[in-house]
Amino acid sequence: MDHEGRTFLLRSALFLLPLLLLFVYTESFLRNIPSTYGIKKSALERQLKDIEVLALGASHTFFGVDPALFSRKGFNLADQSQSFFYDNALVKKYAKEMPQLRCVLLDASYFSLGYELHDSPEVWRDYFYYNIWGVRHPELTLDSRAYSYLMLYTSQSALGYLLHGAPSWSELDETGWYRVDVGSPVTTVRGKERVAYHSGLIREENYAKNMEYLREMLSMLKGRGVGVGIVSPPTNEAYYQFLDPSVERKNEALFGGLCQAYGCLRFDYSRDGRFTALELFRDNDHLNALGAEKFSTILDKEVLPKICHE
Template sequence: MKKLLSHISLFLIPILVIWILAEVFYRTVPNNYTYKHKQISNNTDIEVLILGDSHTFYGINPEFLSLKAYNLSNVSQTIYFDKLLFEKHIKQLSKLKYLILAVDYTTLSQADNTQEDIWRKYFYESQMDLDVPLIKWYNPKKYSLALTRKFDKTWQTCEEYHNKGTLIGCDANGWGNTYLSTVDSVEMNRLAHVVAKKHEDGSLDFSLNTERIQQMIDLCQSKNIQVLLVNMPSVPEYVSVLNAEKWQKIDAVCQLLETNNSNVTRIDLLEDKRFVLKDFQDADHLNADGAKKCSLVIDQYLNKL
């Protein structure tokens, strides 16, 4: 029996050590979640708040907006978390005048607790101080970030920290400042198909996420805040292989939200000809130069409102 327990201990101890090290790593090393939570909590005088996924995270740079702005977008951030973040911080943002909200191909159709939300939700709750209804009290991952991701993903994150010396991929204004390359035109057609396939969930049910946007609009209306619904730029090769019926429905929802709400302005930059290949990091993300161009375009709208 003692021999059996000894063998079990030899097996379990390394696992326990790895788990503890991973937990300490996630709890102590600053990342986009911890950094943005700290920044937005200390920037209570901002006038423009930017929400959305990686398209706005990399694509809208507050530096080029006339008013004081903060980019609270993040990679793979869904409307579900946009709404939770907005509702958490709106009370302290007494000077907020404008909310910029991205509506992209996946925004309206993505179901809750799918794709990267499966693990990211734990980081929003733990590191951005959100109450996330998707997470039940009896879920062990609620109490251990090391359990939320597969070991190979944790290892990759550790390697990234070792190589770069940081996990923070944004500047003091929340803008994702690491997209500095230009997409390869030779690879564009193949890349566009790969990205489009990744983004297609096959759903045309927009009801839940449209309602969430409407609730955010209503909250803004009650506080005299203008809402800018932005369709971020993408390369033509990417747009051409998306489901046309779905985009027409997305377009119709955006138009309806603008028509039915006096505090909403829709900015459709999806196929805007001002954005050329050199402005893109890949098929659907702007690089730093493209972000500057996009931010200046949006600033023109802000100055007109």
């Protein structure tokens, strides 16, 4: 190689080296910042041997169920946009390590049976389940987001975290519950928009998939002597007045069939008259901390005694 060639390689190396070091530093930084997934995983694994009640589901349970108010040791394993595939996968992964598990609360929202995280606008969450929980959706493409946290968080978010710090998720406590005290206004306009968004998440082909996930989970839990309550959390009238009755009837028929086959019980609080006050909601279809306190107390009194097996 002549002198010019060596000079070019040297200059290229000097140019690329800082970029490589920056990438390595950023990747390491992002892998070590807290996320709800990582925090929940660590908290769950510290308490596996003692948990008696496990709450599963998406954001309605994530924000709306505080296991600290249960008379039994509980843990909230729900997360934002979590679908039945992940509920089932996480139960399969950990049930054998939970000798005290007596009952499971399963979130059943309006759109749950027709919804899959994998084909939703929040498909990026699949990669957090893969990277942190070690759970892979069967249709997940292992692209750069499966191997690089920089690709997963995106360069824009990474830069923001580097400059201003990452979120601490201090509202997420040891029981897995995420506390929210304030939120957006509850209005009929927003309620109609939320129902339209949720209706848009429903895919006909997802019903069969979700029923299979639920059958597998319910069969396994029944075999372990674990009781299950399929629970619809409270929503505000500004939300539920716009729900499609045909979707609701289909939901009830399918959930009813599951409970008949596997011995689970169905509890629908979505229109419960005890949750009319606006100060109980963070938005049209999610409870805030005050609402979560009330709902969790009701669950402890009305649901757990019926499903928790000794």
